[in-house]
Amino acid sequence: MDRPFPRILPAPARLAPASLVPPVLAVLLAACAGDQGAPLAPVAVAVPSEAPRTTGRERPAADADHAKLVASFGGEYKAPAALRLLTEVTDRLVRATERPDETYAVTLLDSPVPNAFALPNGHLYATRGLLALASDTSELAAVLAHEIAHVTLRHASARTEMALRSELVSKVVADVLKDPSTGAQLQDQSRFVLARFSRAQEFEADQAGVRTLARAGYDPFGASRFLTALNRATALRAGGAGGAEPDLLATHPGTPERIVQVTQAARRIGAPGLGSDDRARYLAAIDGIAYGDNPADGMIRGHRFIHPRLGIAFEAPEGFSLDNTARAVLGSTPEGSRRLLFDAVETNPGQGLEEVLKATWNDAIETDSFENRMVNGFPAVTAVSRGKEWFFRLAAIRVGTNTFRMIMAAKGSVDPEPAFGRWLASLAAVGPEEARALRPLRLQVVTAGPGDTAEDFARRMVVPDRPLERFQALNGLERGSRVRPGQSYKLVVE
Template sequence: MGGITERFRVVRRRLRGMASAWAGASLLAIGLGACVADQAAGPVTPAVVRVPAEAPRTTGRERAADADHLKLVASFGGEARAPNVMRLLTEVTDRLVKASERPDQAYAVTLLDSPVVNAFALPNGRLYVTRGLVALASDTSEVAAVLAHEMAHVTLNHATARSELELRSALVSRVVADVLNDPDTGAQLQHQSRFALARFSREQELEADATGVRTLAKAGYDPFAAGRFLTALNRSTNLKTGSGGTGEPDMLATHPGTAERITQVTRAARRIGAPGIGADDRAQYLAAVDGLPYGDNPRDGAVRGHRFVHPGLGIAFDVPPGFVLENTRSAVLGTTPDGNRRLLFDQIEAKDGQPLDVALKGSWNDALDPAGFETREVEGHPAAFALSRGKDWTFRLAAIRVDDTTFRMIMAAKGATDPDPAFRPWVASLRAITPEEAVLRPLRLQVVQAGSTSAEELARRMAVPDRALDRFLVLNGLERGAALVPGRSYKIVVE
């Protein structure tokens, strides 16, 4: 579980700049240990686009061992069971391969059972797309734009080039520090190399964008789909973080800003032709995604109404007013739209017979205010409370033992504001659930036809915890105030 101070730093970074997926997830190296997913599913054979056996391999590498592939897939929660979507991805990839700069390259496509919007490629030609990304796209051409971008990373050998740059930078720093006995200069060179690597990665992304747009158009798809998907991704990110902007740019970010990328891919598309060229194959896409699971897998925890229910842990709690939750494998994270309050819910280890206040203190890296310690029962469960005041944040903490499991609940408020008024009711809402409550129906996409209905009317049918209209608009690539076209199909989320 680690130190909570560092976790909240991660939470702040994640909730400020969660332009994941295509804008932050072309993970071209094998090391994917930082990737997590909250879904699970049984194994499904990935779709393989086949080429003649005698065709040369551009990467010069054998396919990753099945064991390594399974470990990677498991880190994202398994493979999604969605035959129609897999068929679509296979057809799209086959079409893109024929139009790519290296039609001899073989690819294997895997659909990951994760609600996170994400896609990446490995140097050996394995492509990975999450069902969260598929759900966000509005048509086949947008999914094709993502796949064309990832394929470009493979054909351009970006992973190999980056690995060589990393090794060369590390070698120079080590020689200066160890061999020449100049650790200060070695550290300075290492710091400079981080900026060089970040700049190199951003240049790779822009290069993959340009190549991807050309491949997209050559395959007969709408080249403007790349810009549309990046726009949807940006809107989805802002919706999730509750902000109206993308935050300050990070000089060490491995991807360019989304606005810059939208400008670049739109410019590349205009060089090919005017808007309206190429196919979007929207009907094919909607037929494939109808019924696709949406959001968190219920057995791993999900928000239903104003409650968070986790059948696997056998608990539930009320979502504090104003908070938007993100459910990960190791913790439930939350933030308010203004970013001034955060929360975290996870488990901590407590030895047999260890007092809860000792266990809570041992799980926290920063100093605790002695005046904030308190032990009492919460809904019949033993609990310990603590207070921590940092330079920029004030934290309220609690450890609660439910049966044999110790849960930790933390709420932070920016500055000297005490989060206790919202923290106490949140803690008091934690309770064990009944077997009947543990049965949650998964959310899924449903494709419906619009009659004389408005976007607001369809949004009211959405089974989402908040901002139903905004979510409906983002899912369908619509702007606020846009009129629905009678007889046209749209996606909604239902239980």
């Protein structure tokens, strides 16, 4: 597999402060908005005989676990109009399911990543990033209907039981029957079976969700529109370098395949235009909500990354696009031949920076390449590592009590210097005045007038690159399509 950062150890620390999701929720969470895998032909979902069929919803998470989960996704986001809409849509959908007596507690999360998930105990979560991406109420309802379907179909219980039984069988074979080799083989096989079962559940939830969507009076084609927007947003986030590499162990089918499936399901119900999308009310409810990163977790402004809590900032070299993820800041050139990674690492007391690089990088580092230097008053160590297909420049920098890594990779044998040197030299402290001045971006809903064009609106977008493509993706517009006078559209503004 051709990856620029194939063996970074251990897993990098989060740049943003967050609590860990409770272990009991790892299997139960059904985070379904992200594109997490390769296309897979749908298969009939049959709960294995050894998995109990539940007749009531379980309560796997106490209030304390709920609080930890919410904290791990950035905390609750306060937007009364948006939360009220979420709750009303959820109630309307539940009445259209086969279990209309069940109730759900809806939580809006302060995360920029489009995501939603449900727990078997009736907790339903959606992120502000999801609200920003959807363009009407039927698209939002499509995501919520999918998550509700996971609960009504008791998917989490079956998946948990399969995982626990697979683990138990492997352990018995390895420990009791004294056959660790067969136990490991069974465990590997069970991972593929569980992944395929989980992906099949996603297809089943998609189909059930579209039916519920239509029964509730929403446009059943809202599901395909939202997944199309998600696919476009994912491609933009990846820098246009193509879709994600297929992962046989992914728990979700690929978004393009899901689009085909939900479109076919909607067509079986009726022609486009059936049901309401309630676009005007939806856009009014999300007007003004925060967009993108929370300043406390670091923000990207053009080619600059700023983290006021950590008191640092750096400038990406020309040609790189940045993405601030929960675990690291990633960057790439459009063709993917040069990439960078910036993250925080935990260190032991008294551990030198050279040892930090050795401990967190599992490829060979050229011994004579280590160099001590000062970067804008911060001690740093740089080094070189050469893989089979990538040339790496590495740095560990100590800023106060924090230690960071800066890694740049160039495909082939080309040394990424001097771009790496410019990037390293750009790392600097952020003053309190600049930190206080940082404000999150927000969505602004505007109405197109006569003569307005998509290009006009794109010029008003505060985004790192490709403003026209981002405006079109954010508003569900095809490339080359025109804005309609009197129609409302979303912009990203300061």
